[in-house]
Amino acid sequence: MKTSEERKMPQIKCSLDGPYVLNDFIEREVAYLQNEQGEKYCRTVGVSLCRCGGSKNKPFCDGTHKQIGFSDKNSADSTLDKRQNFEGKEITIHFNRALCSSSERCVHGLPSVFVAGGKPWIRPDGDTVAKIIATIKQCPSGALSYSIDGVEYRDQVREPMITVAKNGPYEVTGSIELANPPTLCECASTEHYTLCRCGASKNKPFCDGTHWEINFTSE
């Protein structure tokens, strides 16, 4: 049974072959709806966010998904859904490629540890533990996490937020619930994740970095 506070948490619903519908569950007055006494009715507020990539009114849905026959089918190769562990002297870094949205904050933020094109591409002894932790906390998709002394750290305590990344996905933080949850990748976080908005991810509803390949632009 959820507490009243939990019920007020926002929630994202993936509508079938259509937009993400965001309900915030905080009742608000509807300006144009009143009873005979002139009292406004209250309702929860819903916002529809484009996920086909075709809306002319991004980030909001304008109905284009119907015209272009958008499908939300997940066609990801499940064999790629595998977590790798990179063990260092003081910290072990975990990475699941299937979750990665290719934000590149790790390779740009700490190139001595996250080496673009390197083999291995993650080197957990390449810098201080503090810097590694700070960098992993910037990972928007949950593809990266870490363990120290056998205890894994992945989620953070944050206010619910959806950040619309320029030319990229919706970055969800603060444990916003997916109302009709898809099959989650191995060790996926429900506190932070990235949702595709270009329409091209194979791992819908999650971003798999394909927006880079198709040069998605959100202008």
Ligand code: FES
């Ligand atoms: S927004 Fe990243 S794959 Fe669609």
